[in-house]
Amino acid sequence: MAWNTEPQAIALCNSGDLVNSGLAVPFDVVYCGQTCYAFAIRYADRAYAYLNRCSHVPMEMDYQPNRFFDMTGHWLICAxxxxxxxxxxxxxxxxxxxxxxxxxxxxxxxxxVHWHTGPHLQPVVF
Known part of the structure; x- marks a missing residue:
């Protein structure tokens, strides 16, 4: 399958779905040809998104579904x-x-909130 190489903005969620240091909004992406889980969070009034995989060993990080922040609400933690x-x-x-x-x-x-595709990051096509 040939991927569209032009970057695209893909609607993810309503802005109000992301609360500072609150629950993440999960989504799926294709990263380097592999389907992966990703998540979006809000911290200090700004939205951020990452692949849901620890850099130590590529395992999902959330300790409960969509929970990534530690008890202080200031750090993302690998469970x-x-x-x-x-x-x-x-x-x-x-x-x-x-x-x-x-x-x-x-x-x-x-x-x-929109996420953006790139050369190594594409939407999952069903």
């Missing part, structure tokens, strides 16, 4: 390894990890 990541950058701050989370570009306008 399996305890690695902690900055919600603004995805960079690892502490724990076992290699680098950081894989970021997914988001934009927010007219009350809707």
């Amino acid at each position: 399996t390894h305890g690695a902690m990541y900055s919600p603004q950058t995805g960079q690892c701050r502490t724990g076992p990890c290699r680098g950081g989370l894989i970021s997914i570009a988001l934009t927010e306008f007219d009350g809707v």
Whole structure:
């Protein structure tokens, strides 16, 4: 299957669905040819998205469905390894990890959050 190489903005959720340090909105993407889970969160009034895989070992990070923030609401935490990541950058701050989370570009306008495709990131086609 040939992918559209032009970047696309794909509607993900309403802006109000993302609450500061609250539940994530999950979505599926194709990353480097492999279907992966991803998530969007809001932190300090801005939306961010990442692949749902720890950089230490590529396992899903949420400790309960769509819960990624630690008890303080300031760090994204891997439930399996305890690695902690900055919600603004995805960079690892502490724990076992290699680098950081894989970021997914988001934009927010007219009350809707959109994620953006790229050369290694495509929508899942059913």
